[in-house]
Amino acid sequence: MRNSIMKYTFSTTLLALLVVVSLGQAAFAQDVLIRNATVLTVTNGTLEDTDVLITDGVIADIGTDLRAPRGVDVIDATGKFVMPGIIDAHAHIALSSINEGSSPVTAEVSMEDVVNPYHLGIYRASAGGVTVSHTMHGSANVIGGQNETIKHRWGATDPDAIRFEGAPRTIKFALGENPTRVHGRRASGGSGAIVPATRMGVEQVLRSAFENGKRYMEAWDAYNAEAATNPRAVPPVWNERLEVMADILRGEILVHCHSYRADEIVMLTRVLKDYGVDKITFQHANEAFKVAPELAAYGAHASVFADWWSYKFEVYYSTAYNAAILTRNGVITSVNSDSGELNRHLYHEAAKSQRYGGLTDDEALALITINPAIQLGIQDRVGSIEIGKDGDVAIFEGHPLSVYTIPVLTYVDGVKVFDRENDPDDVRVDVDPTAEVGMYEGQITGKDHIHSHEEVVDMLHFFQSVADTHIH
Amino acid sequence: MKRFMTFVLAVGFLIQPFEVQAQEQDEKARQGTYAITNARIETVANGTIERGTVVIEGDRIIAVGENVAIPDGARVIDGSGLHVYPGMIDSGTNLGLTEIGSVAETNDTNEIGDITPHMEALTAVNPNAVAIPVTRVSGVTTVVAEPTGGLLPGTAAVINLFGYTAEQMSAGSKMVIVQFPQEPSGNRPRWQQSGPDRRQERYKDALAKLDEVFDRAELYDRIMTAYAADPSGKEQPVYAPEMDALRPVLSGDVALMVKVDAADDILKAIDWVQKRELPNVVFSGVNEGWRVADKLAEAGIPTLVGPVLATPTRSSDRYDRAYANAGLMAEAGVKVAIRSGESENVRNLPFNAGFAATYGLGKEAALRAVTLAPAEMFGIADDYGSIEVGKKANLFVSDGDPFETSTNILALFIDGFNVPIESRHIDLYEEFLNRDEGRLQPVEILPADN
Numbered sequence: 001m002r003n004s005i006m007k008y009t010f011s012t013t014l015l016a017l018l019v020v021v022s023l024g025q026a027a028f029a030q031d032v033l034i035r036n037a038t039v040l041t042v043t044n045g046t047l048e049d050t051d052v053l054i055t056d057g058v059i060a061d062i063g064t065d066l067r068a069p070r071g072v073d074v075i076d077a078t079g080k081f082v083m084p085g086i087i088d089a090h091a092h093i094a095l096s097s098i099n100e101g102s103s104p105v106t107a108e109v110s111m112e113d114v115v116n117p118y119h120l121g122i123y124r125a126s127a128g129g130v131t132v133s134h135t136m137h138g139s140a141n142v143i144g145g146q147n148e149t150i151k152h153r154w155g156a157t158d159p160d161a162i163r164f165e166g167a168p169r170t171i172k173f174a175l176g177e178n179p180t181r182v183h184g185r186r187a188s189g190g191s192g193a194i195v196p197a198t199r200m201g202v203e204q205v206l207r208s209a210f211e212n213g214k215r216y217m218e219a220w221d222a223y224n225a226e227a228a229t230n231p232r233a234v235p236p237v238w239n240e241r242l243e244v245m246a247d248i249l250r251g252e253i254l255v256h257c258h259s260y261r262a263d264e265i266v267m268l269t270r271v272l273k274d275y276g277v278d279k280i281t282f283q284h285a286n287e288a289f290k291v292a293p294e295l296a297a298y299g300a301h302a303s304v305f306a307d308w309w310s311y312k313f314e315v316y317y318s319t320a321y322n323a324a325i326l327t328r329n330g331v332i333t334s335v336n337s338d339s340g341e342l343n344r345h346l347y348h349e350a351a352k353s354q355r356y357g358g359l360t361d362d363e364a365l366a367l368i369t370i371n372p373a374i375q376l377g378i379q380d381r382v383g384s385i386e387i388g389k390d391g392d393v394a395i396f397e398g399h400p401l402s403v404y405t406i407p408v409l410t411y412v413d414g415v416k417v418f419d420r421e422n423d424p425d426d427v428r429v430d431v432d433p434t435a436e437v438g439m440y441e442g443q444i445t446g447k448d449h450i451h452s453h454e455e456v457v458d459m460l461h462f463f464q465s466v467a468d469t470h471i472h
Numbered sequence: 473m474k475r476f477m478t479f480v481l482a483v484g485f486l487i488q489p490f491e492v493q494a495q496e497q498d499e500k501a502r503q504g505t506y507a508i509t510n511a512r513i514e515t516v517a518n519g520t521i522e523r524g525t526v527v528i529e530g531d532r533i534i535a536v537g538e539n540v541a542i543p544d545g546a547r548v549i550d551g552s553g554l555h556v557y558p559g560m561i562d563s564g565t566n567l568g569l570t571e572i573g574s575v576a577e578t579n580d581t582n583e584i585g586d587i588t589p590h591m592e593a594l595t596a597v598n599p600n601a602v603a604i605p606v607t608r609v610s611g612v613t614t615v616v617a618e619p620t621g622g623l624l625p626g627t628a629a630v631i632n633l634f635g636y637t638a639e640q641m642s643a644g645s646k647m648v649i650v651q652f653p654q655e656p657s658g659n660r661p662r663w664q665q666s667g668p669d670r671r672q673e674r675y676k677d678a679l680a681k682l683d684e685v686f687d688r689a690e691l692y693d694r695i696m697t698a699y700a701a702d703p704s705g706k707e708q709p710v711y712a713p714e715m716d717a718l719r720p721v722l723s724g725d726v727a728l729m730v731k732v733d734a735a736d737d738i739l740k741a742i743d744w745v746q747k748r749e750l751p752n753v754v755f756s757g758v759n760e761g762w763r764v765a766d767k768l769a770e771a772g773i774p775t776l777v778g779p780v781l782a783t784p785t786r787s788s789d790r791y792d793r794a795y796a797n798a799g800l801m802a803e804a805g806v807k808v809a810i811r812s813g814e815s816e817n818v819r820n821l822p823f824n825a826g827f828a829a830t831y832g833l834g835k836e837a838a839l840r841a842v843t844l845a846p847a848e849m850f851g852i853a854d855d856y857g858s859i860e861v862g863k864k865a866n867l868f869v870s871d872g873d874p875f876e877t878s879t880n881i882l883a884l885f886i887d888g889f890n891v892p893i894e895s896r897h898i899d900l901y902e903e904f905l906n907r908d909e910g911r912l913q914p915v916e917i918l919p920a921d922n
Contacts, residue, residue: 120787127791289904309897310603310816311573321901328905341783344791350821354878355903403826403877428788 030057030391030414035070037077037395042084042362043384052082054391057413062387073416074457075395075409083365083400085131085152085392085412086346089303089372090256090283090336092135093121094162100140100145100245104183104196104205107171107244109145111137115159121340122162123427126152126418128344129394129407132164134336134376136283139258140182142196142205146171146233146244147256151392152410154417168377170246172283173257175202175264177314177446200336203267210275213245239409254279254377260314262290269298281375283336286318292329301375302326303334306349307356323367324357334372351401364401382407501634501889504531508869508883511551513723516558516843517858520576526556528865531888534809536859547867547890549883557874558859559613559866559886560842561630562821563849564756566813567607568597568631569616582621587685588825589648590625590717593617594638603816605895608633610819611874611881613866614643614856616776616811616846618729623682625649627717628729630850632866634886645850647754648721652732652741653678657879679740686748724751727850729776731756733785735763742771754849756811759785762797765804774849775801777841778811780824792831798841799832809846810838838875864888 032054039047039062053057068074092098098113100106115135125133131152137145149167156162176199184197195201203365219236255272259265259282272280279374281301282288286309288295288302295302304326309318319325326333334457335350337343350367353359359367373383381390391414398405410418506528513521513536527543535541542548571578580596597617607615612631619626628647635641635696648757656671692715699709720726728750732741738761745753756776761768768775782794790796798808806886810828821842829838847857855864868874869883884891908914 124783124791277756289900290907292904293908307817307820310571313572313575316572316602317896317900319897319900319904321897321905325901325905341781344783345781345827348827348877351877355880356897403823403875404830406830423790423792424788426788427790 011391020209031055031069031072032391032411032414032416033066033072033074034077034082034393034395035074037080037082039385040081040083040365040400041385042365042426045387048217050391052385054393054411054414056416057391057415059385059387059389059391059393061411062385069269077395078154079397080408081396081399081405082393083129083347083396085382085394085410086129087132087134087334087372087376087378087383088125088130088343088368089134089281089334089336089375090136090338090432091121091125091133091343092138092338093125093133093340094119094135094150099140101138101140101182104179104194105139105143105209105241106141106145107143107209107248108240109137111135111145111148114162115148115150115162117153117156117159117162117424120427122152123154123339123418125337125343126154126410126412127407127420127423129347129396129400130343131392131394131410131417132373132376132378132382133323133343134170134256134372136170136256137172139172139178142174142179142202143209144172144174146253149378152412152417153415154412164378164381166378166381169247169253170376171244171253172256173206173259173268175199175231175257175259175268176261177312178258179205188277199261199264199267202264203271206268206271206283207274208248209245210271213242213249213381214275216242217246217249235375246275249275249281251277254281254375256281256283256375258283259288260284260286264286265293266291269294269300273298279377284315284338286315286322288331289319289322289325290305292326292331295326296330301332301371303336305338305377306335306352320352320356323353324359327353327359327363327367328357332371332374334365335367335377336372347400347405347407351403354401361399361401475717499892499894501886501891503530503888504890504892505546506549506553506865506885507540507546508549508556509542511554511556511869513556513859514558514839515859516840517860525766526859526867528885528888531864533859533863533865533867535862536861537723551869553871554882555705555870555872555874556859556867557611557839557870558857559868559884560611560825560874561809561846561857562612562615562812562814562818562842563809563846564618564778564813565615565818566618566620566815567603567633567818568599568601568617569593569619570815571598571601571603581619581625583619583626583785586622586681587624587714588619588622588626589624589721590713591619591850592629593619593626593645594629594631594642594646597629597631597638597641599636599641601877602896603818604633606816608884608886608891609881609895609898610822611790611803611820611868611870611884612821613884613886615818616850618649621651623653623678624685625651627726630852632886634889640887643850643852643856645852647727647729647731647850648717649731649756650682652730652737652744653682654734655736655740657734680766682744685714686718689715689722692716693719693722721750721752726778727752727754729754729756733757733759735760738764739767742767742773743841745773746771754765756802759794759797759842761794761806762800765801765806767822768801769805774807774809774845776809776811776846776849777801777828778824779813780810780828781812781820795827795831798828798838802833802837802841807845807907808833808837808841809849810841822875823877828876835873835875 034052036049039050053061053066094116096116100109134149136147147170149164150162151164153162183194186192223235228465283303285302304322307320309315346368348366353364368385373379393411396405408420508526513524524538525540547728569581583591616628616629630643630645631641632643695709721728754774758775758777778799784793810825812824825838825842829835844857847853865885865888867885870881872879
């Protein structure tokens with residue numbers, strides 16, 4: 001055991017060293033001038049034959065014939081397309097565990113504690129032009145853990161170094177089949193089963209959690225008011241779970257809720273309205289199109305799959321036109337991956353909204369850039385190509401909405417994290433020498449789209465034996 | 473959407489007002505005489521006709537060319553500015569055998585038993601599966617429906633995506649599947665890590681069992697042949713359905729589809745089929761085919777490659793290996809067809825082909841890999857895979873390259889039926905795009921306090 005820890009530490013150090021050496025000093029310079037590109041700004045239309053200058057990791061200028069500051073890396077992007085770095089509003093990459101499936105409410109846990117900067121999913125997503133991922137707790141619990149918004153700073157070795165500094169806190173909620181299966185069907189629905197086993201139960205779990213959070217918040221507010229004048233005031237008992245619920249009520253944490261059916265989506269807006277919570281993004285939301293006017297009226301957002309359906313009953317009545325219907329009804333919508341495969345071609349997933357509903361290029365691109373940025377509360381930093389925004393850009397050969405496009409270069413904060421021309425044949429970064437061949441973690445995460453019944457049974461066994469689950 | 477499509481058809485394509493009426497009222501798939509005129513025709517077999525006509529009568533294509541007479545009474549679809557392609561063929565799916573992934577009762581892919589080659593996919597394909605119309609409106613007209621599970625999961629069927637019975641859907645080809653044993657490597661998935669690791673043992677057992685099954689099948693075949701030649705005075709041999717199902721594989725009348733992915737397994741599978749002198753073999757999956765492409769080419773084994781939209785098989789591999797696999801194999805001289813490996817999302821076959829095209833296969837070869845190449849591999853190229861006189865009328869009309877994401881499929885023919893562009897996904901779009909437009913009095917749409 002000790003030996004293997006030593007090995008681990010040694011290879012980690014070695015790896016870190018290699019990464020630093022191989023990327024070299026120049027690669028870490030956060031300055032780059034991209035020349036003569038077709039620039040898809042997303043928020044200000046398309047600019048032909050345009051330069052984009054990134055200095056100190058920030059977009060410093062956009063225009064023609066920009067002067068190259070001394071020593072800046074100049075990329076000739078003639079004939080190529082530059083778009084804002086893609087933002088994946090629903091991912092499970094770079095995490096060493098996903099679900100705290102031990103209770104219907106686990107607001108206190110956070111993915112912040114399990115971020116893994118070595119995860120290959122970061123590199124592979126970057127190879128698809130993705131620069132930011134919202135890497136989330138799973139969907140086992142009605143109120144799951146807090147999520148983490150990360151930047152794809154591939155090569156960083158400190159988990160904290162890939163966190164999107166200043167991004168708002170977010171939390172995962174989940175409705176429908178996953179929480180009712182994990183908790184309500186525990187021990188095959190026997191004596192070990194607990195609420196919720198139905199969508200009625202899911203609502204009451206939510207209401208109890210909010211009500212307890214509200215009382216806790218009020219108790220602390222009362223204490224703080226009293227403590228100002230009375231040094232002998234007695235504080236309420238500290239409760240981390242209720243702290244988090246209180247922060248949701250204070251508007252400090254954005255809710256991202258795994259959901260599918262139209263009725264449960266409207267149910268959550270009712271509950272949130274009762275508690276004055278107005279920042280809500282419905283994740284997956286396969287039936288959001290059925291209640292698009294309600295979502296628009298509430299100001300709720302949706303983050304959907306391009307075309308996934310039918311892998312479970314609650315997504316049987318889906319349509320690939322979901323993103324288009326939502327967009328046309330005024331709902332801010334993003335297309336996400338929830339997958340270590342799809343996150344490599346989100347540009348293609350977004351383009352499907354053109355086949356399924358005829359969205360314009362800008363509307364389709366917004367699904368993977370500015371819209372997910374809004375949903376994560378980071379739209380002032382990323383999501384479009386504008387002066388002053390972060391230097392997160394992706395360069396494509398061919399229009400990124402074409403099936404024939406190829407992402408060739410990806411920058412995060414002006415640092416090159418993917419370069420197709422210099423992509424190595426052997427991307428060996430795995431620090432576990434025994435796992436040289438075979439599935440890597442990214443392939444077994446991102447699996448709410450459980451395809452076979454056997455897989456479900458297999459995984460249910462797993463859920464019941466360990467508290468860590470693979471339901472997202 | 474379907475009304476929208478009908479409208480487009482009516483205004484955009486149909487010349488005679490009479491036809492407009494007919495189209496608007498007639499949403500039933502119908503055979504008849506059709507002429508698609510002035511279209512860019514991608515024949516696949518004989519190049520591209522920049523501006524030409526395709527005539528369909530009954531279930532067949534009866535004329536293709538630049539100067540083709542339009543038969544009297546033909547329904548005319550003006551294809552000006554539009555494209556005609558042969559219907560695409562997906563060389564590996566579970567379509568029709570599964571309705572809802574996680575609901576066991578709706579899944580008919582996996583029969584009990586390890587050796588079940590006599591389980592026929594065609595029997596369990598549900599002609600009314602909701603995913604079938606969802607798939608065909610993307611231009612995929614034909615798929616291989618595969619049973620799964622065990623060493624010999626069953627017999628895959630090549631089916632057309634229109635019809636009300638197995639007979640109407642069958643495209644006249646089937647393949648017996650072998651799941652070639654996978655040599656274990658790396659770590660077990662976390663949820664299988666209890667108990668000692670017996671994967672190596674199980675692997676060796678599976679290899680031995682595979683040989684045993686085929687030894688027995690050969691013996692069974694000799695016994696049956698001898699008995700059939702002279703039954704007099706002999707006791708009739710015991711009927712063994714799984715052995716019976718393998719007899720046409722031994723003779724080569726039915727192809728053996730060997731599912732195999734890892735490089736070492738592919739090499740072993742090549743040795744195995746050569747050692748057993750199996751006359752009619754295709755490999756399916758073949759995710760690491762690029763690693764041993766020369767060996768595959770040398771063996772002359774056709775491959776059904778995919779999914780293309782997949783992660784590399786090894787963490788150390790280049791991120792784009794699955795995209796590039798088909799192209800690298802084709803470059804080495806391997807015959808490739810493309811499979812999506814999907815069930816409800818077989819509609820992504822053109823995108824699998826598009827990615828393969830982009831990452832090395834090229835557009836022309838990619839189109840062939842979802843049309844004529846698989847038709848040849850399945851022995852149905854006399855009927856399917858290209859736009860040629862005498863072939864079945866499996867084709868579609870689109871406003872562009874069908875691999876391109878934004879392209880729309882505007883008209884669809886399967887077995888000569890003009891199949892409406894309708895599916896649940898389109899129906900829901902129509903119903904919900906402007907959900908409340910039929911409502912006279914606006915209602916409060918914010919949720920009420922309760």
